[in-house]
Amino acid sequence: MNQIRSIKGTHDILPSDSQKWQQFEQIIHHVCQQFGYKEIRTPIFEETRLFSRSVGEETDIVSKEMYSWEDRDGKSLTLRPELTASVVRSFIQHNLGGQAPSQRLYYMGPLFRRERPQKGRQRQFHQFGVEAFGSENPEQDAEIIAIAWHILSECGLNNKTTLHLNSIGSPSCRKAYREALKNFIRPNLAQFSETSQKRFETNPLRILDTKAEHEQKLLEGAPTISQCYTNKDKAHFESVQHFLNAMNIPFSINEKLVRGLDYYSRTVFEFTSTALGAQDALLGGGRYDGLVETLGGKSTPGIGFAAGMERFLIAMEDAGQKSDESKIDVYFVCLDEAGLSTALSLANKLRQKGFNVVSDPLRRSIKAQLRDANKFKARFAIILGESEMENNTVTLKNLDNGEQETVTQKDIIQKMI
RNA sequence: GUGGGUGUAGCUCAACUGGUUAGAGCACCUGAUUGUGGUUCAGGAGGCUGUGGGUUCAAGUCCCAUCACUCACCCCA
Numbered sequence: 157m158n159q160i161r162s163i164k165g166t167h168d169i170l171p172s173d174s175q176k177w178q179q180f181e182q183i184i185h186h187v188c189q190q191f192g193y194k195e196i197r198t199p200i201f202e203e204t205r206l207f208s209r210s211v212g213e214e215t216d217i218v219s220k221e222m223y224s225w226e227d228r229d230g231k232s233l234t235l236r237p238e239l240t241a242s243v244v245r246s247f248i249q250h251n252l253g254g255q256a257p258s259q260r261l262y263y264m265g266p267l268f269r270r271e272r273p274q275k276g277r278q279r280q281f282h283q284f285g286v287e288a289f290g291s292e293n294p295e296q297d298a299e300i301i302a303i304a305w306h307i308l309s310e311c312g313l314n315n316k317t318t319l320h321l322n323s324i325g326s327p328s329c330r331k332a333y334r335e336a337l338k339n340f341i342r343p344n345l346a347q348f349s350e351t352s353q354k355r356f357e358t359n360p361l362r363i364l365d366t367k368a369e370h371e372q373k374l375l376e377g378a379p380t381i382s383q384c385y386t387n388k389d390k391a392h393f394e395s396v397q398h399f400l401n402a403m404n405i406p407f408s409i410n411e412k413l414v415r416g417l418d419y420y421s422r423t424v425f426e427f428t429s430t431a432l433g434a435q436d437a438l439l440g441g442g443r444y445d446g447l448v449e450t451l452g453g454k455s456t457p458g459i460g461f462a463a464g465m466e467r468f469l470i471a472m473e474d475a476g477q478k479s480d481e482s483k484i485d486v487y488f489v490c491l492d493e494a495g496l497s498t499a500l501s502l503a504n505k506l507r508q509k510g511f512n513v514v515s516d517p518l519r520r521s522i523k524a525q526l527r528d529a530n531k532f533k534a535r536f537a538i539i540l541g542e543s544e545m546e547n548n549t550v551t552l553k554n555l556d557n558g559e560q561e562t563v564t565q566k567d568i569i570q571k572m573i
Numbered sequence: 574g575u576g577g578g579u580g581u582a583g584c585u586c587a588a589c590u591g592g593u594u595a596g597a598g599c600a601c602c603u604g605a606u607u608g609u610g611g612u613u614c615a616g617g618a619g620g621c622u623g624u625g626g627g628u629u630c631a632a633g634u635c636c637c638a639u640c641a642c643u644c645a646c647c648c649c650a
Contacts, residue, residue, distance in 0.1 A: 437650055523604095555610065
C-alpha cells in the first residue's frame with residue numbers, strides 16, 4: 157500500500173520553517189497596525205456566486221480553478237480563491253460602512269486555486285492583504301501602496317522589487333478604450349492567437365499582456381489607455397504619483413499593466429521580484445470602486461492589494477534574510493526519577509516569571525541532556541540529581557562559559573530573576 | 574489542460590561504457606572509567622535504488638508503463 161501524502165500543490169510548513177512564517181506574520185501585523193488598519197478574518201469557504209460575481213465569470217480563477225462542490229442542501233460552495241470578495245461580503249453584511257466612513261482592514265490566510273503547481277504557485281497558498289473602503293481620494297491609493305512599501309522594507313525587499321503602476325481609468329474611460337483598442341486590432345485579428353481572439357470578445361485589454369512577440373509587434377502603435385482618461389481620471393492618477401514621490405517610493409509607469417480580475421478601476425499596481433522565476437508578481441492590487449455595489453452594497457469606493465506569502469518568503473530567502481531562532485533560557489536536567497516533581501515545579505515557576513524553559517521527557521543520561529540543552533542554545537542548565545535532592549539544592553550551570561554553582565531550591569527562582 | 578527535466582539513507586549527492594554484501598558528507602544515537610554540553614576521536618542505526626513490468630547469465634544503470642516531484646506555457650499572488 158502506498159503511503160498517504162499531502163495533496164498535490166499543498167505543503168506542510170514544518171518546524172524548521174514555521175519560525176520564518178511567524179516572524180513574517182509579525183511584520184505584517186505590526187506595519188498594518190502602524191497605519192491603523194484592523195485585522196479581519198473571514199471563513200475559508202463561501203457561496204460560489206460570491207466569487208463568480210465579483211472576480212468575473214470569464215476569468216481563469218472562476219472558470220477553471222475553483223474548488224467548488226454542492227452542499228447537502230444543493231447550494232454551491234467554494235473554497236475561497238481570493239480574499240477581496242470575502243472581505244467585501246463581510247463589509248456589506250455587517251454594514252461596516254455605516255459604522256465609520258472609512259474602514260481600513262487587513263487580512264492573511266490560505267487560499268485555494270486548482271492550478272498546475274510550479275515555483276511560487278501552489279494549490280493551497282497564503283496571502284495577506286489590505287482593503288480600504290470609503291475614500292476615492294488619491295491619498296488613499298498612496299497610503300495603500302505605502303503599506304506595501306513598508307512591509308517590503310521590513311522584509312528587506314524594498315530595493316529588490318519594482319513597483320509597476322498604471323491607471324486603467326474609470327469604467328466609462330475603460331469602455332471607450334475597449335472600443336478604441338478593438339477597432340485598432342480588428343483589421344489584423346486573424347493574425348492573433350486563438351486565446352487572444354477569444355479575449356477580443358471577453359476582455360480585450362488582456363491582449364496587451366501577451367508575451368508572443370509577433371503579437372507585440374501587431375500591437376505597436378495601439379491606442380493607450382491614457383488617451384481615454386477623463387479629466388478626473390487624469391488628475392487622480394497624477395496625484396497618486398505626486399504623493400508617491402513625496403514619500404520617496406519609487407515606481408515605474410507601465411501602461412501595459414492590466415490586472416486580471418474584473419473589478420478593478422483606475423489605479424492598479426504590482427510589485428515584482430526577479431527572485432521568483434516565471435511567477436514574478438509578489439504583490440498586486442488596485443482600486444475597485446464599483447465592487448461593493450456589484451455585490452449588493454451601497455456604492456462605496458475601495459482599494460486594496462493582495463500579496464503572496466510563499467512568494468515573499470522565497471524572495472526573502474533569495475535576499476539572504478535570516479530568521480532569528482527562538483531562544484531557550486533554561487534547560488532543566490533531571491537525573492533522578494525522585495527529583496522529577498521538584499524539577500517540574502521549579503521549571504513551571506520559572507515559566508511564570510517569563511523564562512523559556514525546557515526539560516527532557518526521555519530520562520536520558522546527563523550527557524545526553526546537556527547535549528540536548530546545547531542544541532536548544534539554552535543559556536543555563538539547572539541540574540537536579542541525587543546529591544542536590546539530598547541537600548535541597550540545584551546546580552546552576554552557565555552554558556556559555558561552563559561555570560556552575562550550587563543554589564538552594566528555595567533561592568533559585570529569585571536568583572534567576 | 575500542454576510540454577520539458579528529475580526520482581538512490583531524514584537532507585545534499587556518489588556508484589567508469591550494465592558486473593559481487595549500493596557509498597560519502599551533514600543530521601541522528603551510543604561510547605571515550607564514577608554525575609557535565611559545544612571541539613575531537615571511535616562505533617552504531619538508517620535504503621526492496623518511487624512503483625510495476627520487460628531485455629539480459631547479470632539492472633541503481635538499458636526499454637516500456639505508471640506515480641510523484643520539479644520547471645516552463647497558460648494565468649496569477
